[in-house]
Amino acid sequence: MNDQTVSRALFNEVMVPNYNPQPIVPVRGKGSRLWDQDGREFIDVTGGIAVNVLGHCHPALTEALKSQADKLWHLSNVFTNEPALNLARKLTEMTFAERVFFCNSGAEANEAAFKLARKYAFDHYGEEKNEIISFRQSFHGRTLFTVSVGGQEKYREGFEPVPRGITHAEFNNLDSLKSLISDKTCAVVMEPIQGEGGVIPADPEFVKGVRELCDQYNALLVFDEVQTGVGRVGKLYAYMDTPVVPDVLTTAKSLGGGFPIGAMLTTTRIAKSFGMGSHGSTYGGNPLGCAVAGAVIDEVSRPELLEGVAQKRALFEEGLEQINAKYQIFREIRGKGLLIGAELVEKWHGKAGEFLAAARDEGVLILVAGPKVLRMAPALNIPDEDIGAALQRLDAAMEKKLSGS
Template identity: 80%
Template sequence: MSEQQVNRALFNDVMVPNYNPQPMVPVRGEGSRLWDQDGTEYVDVTGGIAVNVLGHCHPRLVKALEAQASNLWHLSNVFTNEPALRLAEKLVNATFADRVFFCNSGAEANEAAFKLARKFGFDHYGEEKNEIISFTKSFHGRTLFSVSVGGQPKYRQGFEPVPQGITHAKYNDLEGLKALISDRTCAVVMEPIQGEGGVIPAAPDFVRGVRELCDQHNVLLVFDEVQTGVGRTGKLYAYMDTDVIPDILTSAKALGGGFPVGAMLTTEKVAASFGIGSHGSTYGGNPLACAVANAVIDEVTRPEILEGVAHKRTLFEQGLEEINAKHGIFKEIRGKGLLIGAELIEAWHGKAGEFLAAAREQGVLILVAGPNVLRMAPALNIPDEDIRAAMQALQAAVEKKLSKADQV
């Protein structure tokens, strides 16, 4: 097959139809810019869905990958390796955690967390302590276990029967959780900011209350920081900006800066329930992934990166507020750091995807968070001029979209 035939149309012929990719095919990226097969240039504020934390092809990450690729690719967990040990040590030194488990994705990190929570409950309190509580609108991955813990029924439909012993409370409703939690509960699982559910931050009092309820019932608190972690909110992990320390934390997405890697972080006491042979991953903690993640952590934790997040968020907010002042299209702008959600007014609910397409036509790539919210999760080092260009392009997209609606 010639290179000219590799295009978007080929997707429909050879790929399982669970995705519906954009009509263009990106072929090159640098920083916060992308180019497609036709050479069209875009400002990318998707960040690969909060993954490309340092943009495309960051020189430090490229160098780390190339250097490791010349030495050692894969061993399996019959052996350990130097990059994995270095990365684990960095994560332990930088967080509440004492122990780390590596895997390949956020779903796998959450799968490990949920299994560990149940095993810990079993080990310390008996087989009856197995219930997991999470929250409506939450998202925790696409494995059968993680999609069951997630609080969006649409992702479970057609895959039943799903794992049992899982209930869902309303997010930011402490009384609702209080009514559900019991001595049968082994874990409460929450995102500090619900990402796929609409970029909804947890209220500080709610986070504190959840921790207190967990302590009262000997329940582990699991923070899913797959989307909020590795600098996204201006801290290395979002829990660091709260009064609360979780018992287990999951991380992925930005941890590899675009190279697949996931991690579950926990305390020594909890980690002890994952004894030899209790859980595993063939690829988890492989040298390539960990070498890149080491470089990501080193770069993201530079003060100018983390401290620059608040400034760059302000530029996004200013741009979105200018659009809203002209067109009154947004009901609310929310989130934290460079995880930004702009909820459309009710008249445009269900049509966020149309704005995504309109934005692409104007040269800016954005995300949605459900059918009602435009989402942006750009590289933490996105240049200020790229933010301004993105907001100008989004404004043009909104104006064109509204103009077409007026003509109908």
């Protein structure tokens, strides 16, 4: 390195190459707008991959962080702290849960959930009841355990041997699950909407059938709500919009609104299997993270914000349908609330990243969910005018991309 310039090129010199970030470097954000080093403005409908649930630099969140920063940063789990206790109380009052474990990410929350499921089965049924069933195309994190439970082989390749006792059923296919579940199954793990797998919602009857099978075989039902939680679908958690209640729920991403925090929620009966010393996290329950997350929950749980999710989704759907009417580019538009997936027609399968780049060039930031699905997970409070502008820019990107210009 010959100079002190901070640019995208510096990434290639100093960072491990497991990411390939976009060529722009954002330096400032406000609401659903971002600005890069050159001052160029972008409309952000990525939401930091469903994280910036209230946009960038929301005043209630920045105030919570600044206020807590002047009081207490870190204690470790040798002590508890007021922000953690207040947040846990809110989560238990607003959900099925009676007990909360705090950590730093969705992967850590899932790691805790999977360990708890095995420990609970061991405590109540013996060591033979240890098998976990997940679903193909699911995603649950990048630790060795969570990537093994996840149903995408590409993320496990090169890291074998992986933990045993894990099988994968076909999503939305109850017969597939029936063929795998047994008295040895300790847990069935599912996303209410498969996010990284292509934004695929679980059918209500499928969810109901999974719950019934778990009850029949004394297996815990674990809902991975890392991406669907904290208002994303118009309910505080997506399970509230299904016919079932899970035994364990994991949450992260939007929980901190951009500040790293994760949590595992469960009942008193199940939580007893995580006795003293059985699991832990040095940073889990950090006062800064919990103070911000507490403010997130207060803001997101306001009825007017949650009720507005459906209206904003309708605007996205209408705009995407109009784009599709012009270019016949989407095979299907799916998802729920403000987790939106637009699957490309077969001609463009494998090339979703090209549309992401084209959109960026027009000043709108979108995501992909695999190589054939464009994904949007904007802030729940994204202004209607920003939705309209984002769709106009996406339209312009489609026109240029498809015309070859």
